[in-house]
Amino acid sequence: MPKEIEFIFKSPDDSPGYLLGQLTMLWQRKQKKVLDPLNLTQTQFVLLAALGWLSKVSDAVTQIDIANQSNTDRMMVSKVLRTLEEKKFISRQEHQTDTRAKVITLTHEGAKILQKALTAVENTDSEFFSVLGERLPSFNQYMAKLTEQNKDH
Amino acid sequence: MPKEIEFIFKSPDDSPGYLLGQLTMLWQRKQKKVLDPLNLTQTQFVLLAALGWLSKVSDAVTQIDIANQSNTDRMMVSKVLRTLEEKKFISRQEHQTDTRAKVITLTHEGAKILQKALTAVENTDSEFFSVLGERLPSFNQYMAKLTEQNKDH
DNA sequence: CAATTATAATATACACGACAACAATAAACA
DNA sequence: TGTTTATTGTTGTCGTGTATATTATAATTG
Numbered sequence: 001m002p003k004e005i006e007f008i009f010k011s012p013d014d015s016p017g018y019l020l021g022q023l024t025m026l027w028q029r030k031q032k033k034v035l036d037p038l039n040l041t042q043t044q045f046v047l048l049a050a051l052g053w054l055s056k057v058s059d060a061v062t063q064i065d066i067a068n069q070s071n072t073d074r075m076m077v078s079k080v081l082r083t084l085e086e087k088k089f090i091s092r093q094e095h096q097t098d099t100r101a102k103v104i105t106l107t108h109e110g111a112k113i114l115q116k117a118l119t120a121v122e123n124t125d126s127e128f129f130s131v132l133g134e135r136l137p138s139f140n141q142y143m144a145k146l147t148e149q150n151k152d153h
Numbered sequence: 154m155p156k157e158i159e160f161i162f163k164s165p166d167d168s169p170g171y172l173l174g175q176l177t178m179l180w181q182r183k184q185k186k187v188l189d190p191l192n193l194t195q196t197q198f199v200l201l202a203a204l205g206w207l208s209k210v211s212d213a214v215t216q217i218d219i220a221n222q223s224n225t226d227r228m229m230v231s232k233v234l235r236t237l238e239e240k241k242f243i244s245r246q247e248h249q250t251d252t253r254a255k256v257i258t259l260t261h262e263g264a265k266i267l268q269k270a271l272t273a274v275e276n277t278d279s280e281f282f283s284v285l286g287e288r289l290p291s292f293n294q295y296m297a298k299l300t301e302q303n304k305d306h
Numbered sequence: 307c308a309a310t311t312a313t314a315a316t317a318t319a320c321a322c323g324a325c326a327a328c329a330a331t332a333a334a335c336a
Numbered sequence: 337t338g339t340t341t342a343t344t345g346t347t348g349t350c351g352t353g354t355a356t357a358t359t360a361t362a363a364t365t366g
Contacts, residue, residue, distance in 0.1 A: 008271070009202075009205070009206055009209075009271070010275065013293060013297050014293065015275075015278065016278060016281075016282045016285075016289065016292060016293055016296065017180065017184070017274065017277075017278035017281070017282070019293060019296035019297060019300060020176070020177060020180055020296060021177070021180075021195075021199070022224060022300050023173070023296055023299055023300045023303075024173060024174070024177040025224060026300060026303045026304065027170065027173055027174075027303070030303070031170070046174070049162075052162070053162055056162075071175060071178060118162070121170065122163065122168075124170075125168065125169060125170035128169075128170070128299075128303055129169045129170070129299065131298055131299060131302040131303075132169075132295060132298070132299070135295065136169065139169060139295050140166060140167065140169055140172060142285060142288065142292050142295070143169065143172035143173060143176055144166050144172060145284055145285070146176055146281075146282065146284060146285070147172060147175050147176045147179060149284040150176075150179045150180070150183070150281055150284075151179065
């Protein structure tokens with residue numbers, strides 16, 4: 001390193017951004033291990049869960065609905081749903097009134113996998129965050145507040 | 154959705170994993186906007202910062218050192234450092250005593266960019282987490298504890 | 307010292323994640 | 337009604353992340 005240049009580094013433990021990044025990396029690696037045996041990736045699971053959630057209140061869920069529900073962009077949804085279709089976890093049909101849109105539904109197989117995945121992920125999360133103990137609700141509040149405050153612009 | 158199957162969804166606000174994922178997504182999008190003008194990606198910034206940090210105490214930083222410091226895996230470091238070399242932000246030389254290893258150093262240009270990036274990122278983080286106010290140290294403690302607890306296995 | 311084991315870096319493959327650009331069609335409105 | 341605008345979905349590109357396997361070389365040990 002050029003000797004004449006001095007950097008001012010904060011200690012990692014004082015940098016919430018750094019900590020957030022590190023923690024997320026660990027969490028995603030753990031999620032991956034849990035979902036791999038179910039033939040699902042993290043994103044595939046999230047989109048499948050979003051579809052399951054939306055299906056409770058609508059019988060004509062479109063790709064845009066899934067994108068909005070999961071805060072994913074529509075290109076990602078398009079690509080991942082194609083993969084999920086190949087895996088026979090979902091099916092895509094023409095929309096009745098809007099020929100641009102596609103109606104996405106869970107297959108039996110997809111519903112079964114989603115059930116397993118929801119349970120597995122919840123158990124893993126429970127263990128991952130267990131160190132917080134009774135402080136978990138407080139942690140959740142922090143996270144929810146931060147998410148709310150930083151949405152959009 | 155197959156009508157006979159019922160899913161049990163937790164409310165998103167009660168799921169720390171979901172919240173962590175959502176928050177990280179927002180944070181990464183914001184980081185990207187800040188780093189784009191500096192011709193750096195998130196990962197490139199992290200590795201550059203790890204290199205800067207290590208350079209303070211060592212004059213023979215290897216790729217493995219950077220990988221360990223940043224908790225990134227070796228392949229990632231190999232690929233990203235190649236890109237950073239093309240951008241003239243770092244240089245890679247043969248190691249004196251270990252011919253397998255490469256010694257990584259910041260170039261002048263790289264050091265200047267890193268300085269700018271460190272400032273920009275810290276300002277962005279400061280704004281991103283400002284809603285926490287005086288609860289920030291508490292939040293940092295939660296994050297540090299979670300990270301520590303979930304390292305490795 | 308020779309054989310085994312561990313380590314540093316790379317090659318390749320698959321799957322995101324963000325973005326730009328595009329085609330088709332629906333909705334809004336002059 | 338006809339034109340503009342918005343919406344739905346797709347394709348393609350760049351840059352991660354993770355896993356497996358490979359090459360070269362260092363370190364360990366029988």
